[in-house]
Amino acid sequence: MIHTENLTxxxxxxxxxxxxLRDVNLEIKEGEFIAIIGSSGSGKSTLLNMIGxxxxxxxxxxxxxxxxxxxxxxxxxxxxxxxxxxxxxxQFNLVHTLNAVENVALPMFFAGVKxxxxxxxxxxxxxxxxLGDRIYHKPSELSGGQQQRVAIARALSNDPExxxxxxxxGNVDTDTGNAIMDxxxxxxxxGRTIIVVTHDAEIAAHAGRTKRMRDGxxxx
Amino acid sequence: xRDSFSLTYRNIKERKAxxxxxxxxxxxxxxxxIALMSIGYxxxxxxxxELVEMADVIVVMPxxxxxxSIGTFxxxxxxxxxxxKRIGGVKHAVAMIGEMEEVEYRxxxxxxxxxxxxxxxxxxxxxxxxxxxxxxxxxxxASGRALRDNDHKACEIGYSIAHDYFSNEVGVNDRLTINGTxxxxxxxxxxxxxxxxxxxxxxxxxxRDSVSVLDNEDISTIFVRxxxxxxxxEIAAEIEERIDDNHKLDDFTSAMTMGSAIEQMESIFGILQxxxxxxxxxxxxxAAMGIMNTILMSVMERTHEIGVMKxxxxxxxxxxxxxxxxxxxxxxxxxVCGCIAGVIGxxxxxxxIQAAFDVEIAAIVKPEVLxxxxxxALVVGMLSGLYPARKASKMSPVEAVRYE
Ligand SMILES: Nc1ncnc2c1ncn2[C@@H]1O[C@H](COP(=O)(O)OP(=O)(O)O)[C@@H](O)[C@H]1O
Ligand SMILES: [Mg+2]
Numbered sequence: 231m232i233h234t235e236n237l238t239x240x241x242x243x244x245x246x247x248x249x250x251l252r253d254v255n256l257e258i259k260e261g262e263f264i265a266i267i268g269s270s271g272s273g274k275s276t277l278l279n280m281i282g283x284x285x286x287x288x289x290x291x292x293x294x295x296x297x298x299x300x301x302x303x304x305x306x307x308x309x310x311x312x313x314x315x316x317x318x319x320x321q322f323n324l325v326h327t328l329n330a331v332e333n334v335a336l337p338m339f340f341a342g343v344k345x346x347x348x349x350x351x352x353x354x355x356x357x358x359x360x361l362g363d364r365i366y367h368k369p370s371e372l373s374g375g376q377q378q379r380v381a382i383a384r385a386l387s388n389d390p391e392x393x394x395x396x397x398x399x400g401n402v403d404t405d406t407g408n409a410i411m412d413x414x415x416x417x418x419x420x421g422r423t424i425i426v427v428t429h430d431a432e433i434a435a436h437a438g439r440t441k442r443m444r445d446g447x448x449x450x
Numbered sequence: 451x452r453d454s455f456s457l458t459y460r461n462i463k464e465r466k467a468x469x470x471x472x473x474x475x476x477x478x479x480x481x482x483x484i485a486l487m488s489i490g491y492x493x494x495x496x497x498x499x500e501l502v503e504m505a506d507v508i509v510v511m512p513x514x515x516x517x518x519s520i521g522t523f524x525x526x527x528x529x530x531x532x533x534x535k536r537i538g539g540v541k542h543a544v545a546m547i548g549e550m551e552e553v554e555y556r557x558x559x560x561x562x563x564x565x566x567x568x569x570x571x572x573x574x575x576x577x578x579x580x581x582x583x584x585x586x587x588x589x590x591x592a593s594g595r596a597l598r599d600n601d602h603k604a605c606e607i608g609y610s611i612a613h614d615y616f617s618n619e620v621g622v623n624d625r626l627t628i629n630g631t632x633x634x635x636x637x638x639x640x641x642x643x644x645x646x647x648x649x650x651x652x653x654x655x656x657x658r659d660s661v662s663v664l665d666n667e668d669i670s671t672i673f674v675r676x677x678x679x680x681x682x683x684e685i686a687a688e689i690e691e692r693i694d695d696n697h698k699l700d701d702f703t704s705a706m707t708m709g710s711a712i713e714q715m716e717s718i719f720g721i722l723q724x725x726x727x728x729x730x731x732x733x734x735x736x737a738a739m740g741i742m743n744t745i746l747m748s749v750m751e752r753t754h755e756i757g758v759m760k761x762x763x764x765x766x767x768x769x770x771x772x773x774x775x776x777x778x779x780x781x782x783x784x785x786v787c788g789c790i791a792g793v794i795g796x797x798x799x800x801x802x803i804q805a806a807f808d809v810e811i812a813a814i815v816k817p818e819v820l821x822x823x824x825x826x827a828l829v830v831g832m833l834s835g836l837y838p839a840r841k842a843s844k845m846s847p848v849e850a851v852r853y854e
Contacts, residue, residue, distance in 0.1 A: 284761055285848040305765055312763025323758040323851070327460040332453070337762045339453050384762065 231260040231423060232281055232392070236290035239276050239446075250276040252446040253290065258425060260391070263418040265434035266427045268443030274427040275396050277443070281425065282315055282394050283307045312341055316385025320397040322377040324369040330356055330380045331365040337387040348387075355383035359413060375406035382413055393417055395426040399433050411436040458775045461748065468744055473784040475733075475740035476831065480788025480823045481795055482730035484815075488796035489803075490723040491814040494716065500646065501712045506541070506679050508686050510534065510672040510693070513704040524702060525668030526693065533692040534672055539685050541675045542574035547660045548670040553653065554627040555616045562611065563652045564628060566660025569597040575673050576649075594622035594637035601656055603663065605633045609641040610650040628653070631663050674705075682707040734830055737784070742834040745777050749842040756842050757850025766843040773839035774832055781831020785824040792823065 237254040240247050250273045258264055258281075268274050279285040280292050283299055292299045294310060302310070311317070324333045331352045338348035356365050359379040369377055378398060385393055393414065399407030407430070415436055418424045426437060434440045442449045462469045512524035526545070534543040547566035552559055567575070597606045605626065612620045612635075625632045633655065642649045661667045674689065676682050686705035693703040749756070756769055796813035803811055 279848050282761070284851070285846070308760065308763055308765040311761060312765075315763075317761045319758075319761075319851070323754075323761075325755055325758065327457065327464060332456075335453075336759070340759070340762070340764045340768050345453065388763065 231258060231295060232425075233257040233293050234277075234280070234290065235293070237277070237280060237287050237292060238289045239273075239280065239285070240288045249446045251280070251287070254446075254448050256441065256448050258423060260423055261418070261421050263415065263424040263436070263438040264426070265437035265440045266425070266443060266448075267429060267431065267434045267440060269429060272443040273446040274429075274443055276446075277448075278394055278396050278425065278427050282317060283310050312337060313388055314390050314392055316382075316388075316390040316393040318378070318381050318385050318393065318395040318398040320400040322369070322374070322381045322401070324377055324380055324384070326369050329366050329368050330361060330372070330383075333369070333380055334383045334387055337384060341388055352383070352387065355386055356380065359383045374402045375409065378402060378406070378410055379413070382410070386417070390422070392423045392425065395424075397427055397429070399428065399430065404432075407433055408436075454772060454775050455779070457772065458779050461752070461776055462779065465748070465751075468747070469780060472737075472740045472744040472780055473787060475737040476781050476784030476827055477787040477791055479730070479734035479737040479830075480785050480827050481791035482733050483727055483826070484789055484792025484819060484823045485795040485799060485813075486726045486730055487723065487819050488793065488813040488815045489799055489811075490719065490726065491816060491819075492796075492800055492811050494719045494723075495814055496809070496811045497715060497719075498712055501708055501715065504708045505712065506675050506677075506682065507708045508674040508676065508682060508689065508705050509708075510674060510689055510703060510705045511670070513701060524697075525670055526672055527669065527696070530693045530696055531669065531672055533696060534674060534689050537685060537688050537692065539677050539681045541677045542571070542673075544568070544571040544575050544673040545657070545669040546575075546671045546673060547657060547666055547668060549664070549666050549668075551629045551664065553611075555620060555624070556618050558616050560615055562615070563648075564660070564664065565652050565654050566657045566664070566666065567654055568657050569599050569601065572596065572654070574675060593640075594635065596637055597654055597656060598636075599656065601636060601659075603631065603633050603659060604636045604655070606637040606639060606654040607635055608639050608650040608652045611653060612638045615651070626653070628655075629664055633659075679709065682709055734826070738830045738834040741777055741781060741831050742838060744780065745773055745835045745838040746841075748776060749773060749838045752842075753845065753850050753853040756845055757847050757853065760845070760847035761851055769845075770839045770843040773842050774835050777831045777835020777839065778828060781827045781835075782824060784831070785827025788827060789820045789823050793820075 234254050234256045237251050237256075238249070239251040240249055242248075254277060256277075266274050266277065276285070280287055283292075283294070286300070294314065299307065299310070325336065328336065331349060334352035334355050335348040338351065343351075353362075353365055356362060359382055361376060361379055361383070364372060364376060369380070372380065378401070382398075395414065398414070399410055402410065411433055414424050414426065418438075424437070426433075428434050510526075512526065528545075531543060531545045534540060544567065549564055550561045551564045553562040553564075597604060605628070607620065607626070620626065620635060620638075622635055622638065624635050626635060627633075639649060655664075674685070676685050686707050689705040690703040694700060759769060793813075793815050796815065800811050800813040803809065
């Protein structure tokens, strides 16, 4: 469902060139749960941003459902992010002026879903992640683990095929981290493709397949 | 839409003080424009209302000095008056003899414009508006009666002559010495002010007295009312031609229709108002920069949030409309506040003008001006929000998310 061909990203810092990604060829199958591990600075986030259509490569390509993302314009990329992808960040990244249910409903708002429909669905999603009693709480009134569960519910809001997490457990304690990974496992069992980046081997153990990165390369 | 508004509302609420200052900026700009326009309309109205009711009037005056009599203005004769009366479409033609004379009352002397007129013609000249004082004022007698044809050494006096000129009030039956001859005051004319304020400082006597007592028979003005206002311009031209013929001079006579005076007045007001509005628009430009700055800051502060929104599927136009909405809401609030402040300001200023200059004027607030004010606020707000909003919408999602 997703594959990359010689994916390369170079950051230029003055005269120096930083290869964040070097000729990455990776294939991710539909319904897979893959963990990408590697030390800090090895290029994990950069790879995830390419797959998630947030960034464009210096060379090489990303194919999603056999469509080369380089051939898509900004609007089409936004539509892919909105309809096919669900993003979970290390910092949760909830909109702090909105409460839990409004945060979860936000992607549906951008998709033009009717207000009643999206608030109802957002509420259901929050119940599913165990936050049925916190739906009107602001992010600042929630713990890190709770915020991350809101973020997961938000990622699911447009019922995406792919869920992407960039160190989703990086800012929570081990138990909470495991609980979050359990939720992701559950999503994988529903048939969703899950791609998670972590530097924690224990967390990676939840995944069906693990890939290691070093210096911008994916190791075999 | 409702959620965009609630998001906007919360974003504005989060930075209340800044939003309030921006709103104040646009409020001042809109209020200035609205107040000036309303005062302008009020002035125009109060002046043209007086003029319109005289729209059938043609005022005929000598335009330049007659040859050979250097130092004195030319004047008309009875022959000129008859010629004017014979022109078709002329309803009334009234001759007025006007001259500055020394007027003495209880030892005080002033130079005053004395107008000699046939008493029966006074209605034709003044219409319904110039009346005797309603009441002589507290402690004084009633204001007397109008001048009559058979009055001898009698006069009707303007409001200021009665009340302001002399340290002692002049009342009915008091005697004024005009150029050495005593005249009895038979009536006091009510206060005119505004466009007819010259009536307030004039003294009216009969034509007969003017000729026999003051020895002045030079007609200084012929006052004409026409039957049909539409013919006023043609009649005015004919009057000039006839009188010029009588005197064998070119351009001796000036016959001005009130219609043209109204037009002149209106165009002067139009220009004046345009200039004032242009000046007050400068405050709108300042307000526009304030909005741009506020939205730019808002965009900067929310860069990270913009990135997150894009990551979860917001299109560029979703982001664009979010910030445009913020600019729009701020400016419409400012526009509404500006309308309210402008209306209050307009009334306060006209009230002040009334009190200070003693003129009848009321601000006229037109609904279309208020709607226009809000529309201008909205357009100014949207235009100044456009640049920051576009900037926000074009941000790269990764870089925006990275931004802390
Ligand atoms: N915007 C950027 N500008 C310059 N260098 C960058 C940028 N983003 C990432 N890098 C560099 O690319 C490399 C990979 O970064 P990243 O993908 O964030 O690694 P990881 O997520 O594995 O820690 C690092 O050396 C990092 O410094
Ligand atoms: Mg990273």
